[in-house]
Amino acid sequence: MAVSTPESVVEPGPLAKYDTGEAMCPYRLVLEHLTSRWGVLVLIELLERPYRFSELRRAIGRVSEKMLTQTLQTLERDGLVHRDAKPVIPPRVDYSLTDLGREAAQQVRALAVWTERRMDAVQQARDAYDAAKRQR
């Protein structure tokens, strides 16, 4: 899997007050789309290249046709994924990231990479936590 540095880095800035006061404010819903089980994987795959539906389903694995369709529709509606239906027979539909989607995918990927890299530390912490619990 080729890796690139994010092209556009969003400067950290203050989050509006409602980010903590109201869990269901609009941006929370988008965050849930980005970090949903299949959303994460779709975004990371599409960072590499455009995919046809069946290819994408194979690449992700274990996702039902229905769930992948729903995930792609949600991301398309949010302006993150572009759906390109070619008027050919048999029908061909390609999915790719929009510019906005590429930015989102880079952020999501950074979080996923961090998590994977730190799994050993997490596992050590869990072992210590569970051992301490058993001693009580």
Next chain:
Amino acid sequence: MAVSTPESVVEPGPLAKYDTGEAMCPYRLVLEHLTSRWGVLVLIELLERPYRFSELRRAIGRVSEKMLTQTLQTLERDGLVHRDAKPVIPPRVDYSLTDLGREAAQQVRALAVWTERRMDAVQQARDAYDAAKRQR
């Protein structure tokens, strides 16, 4: 809310193959903890400073005592949050980020900030999507 630039940036690198092939590999579970509704908010709040339980609950808002307790326990077991129970009367418990938790929180916050900043673009995309749908 004060904002700082991440102190340690994890370089992007290839994700292991199982990241897409197996949705429930160990790092996916940790990613779900980080991006859970309350996980996101707890991490972002604790980036600012340590909190006592009741303070944290007020700061986050709308979270039940039970859900906040569960969220904190999960993050503590993952080695991201440190729980400091002071042997005083009445009991006093402080929560803070570990070094590992600070790294995680910075990644999560970057994603949350990005999402909030781009909400206008997302909303425009949704309006266009819904309008196109109505015309079909």
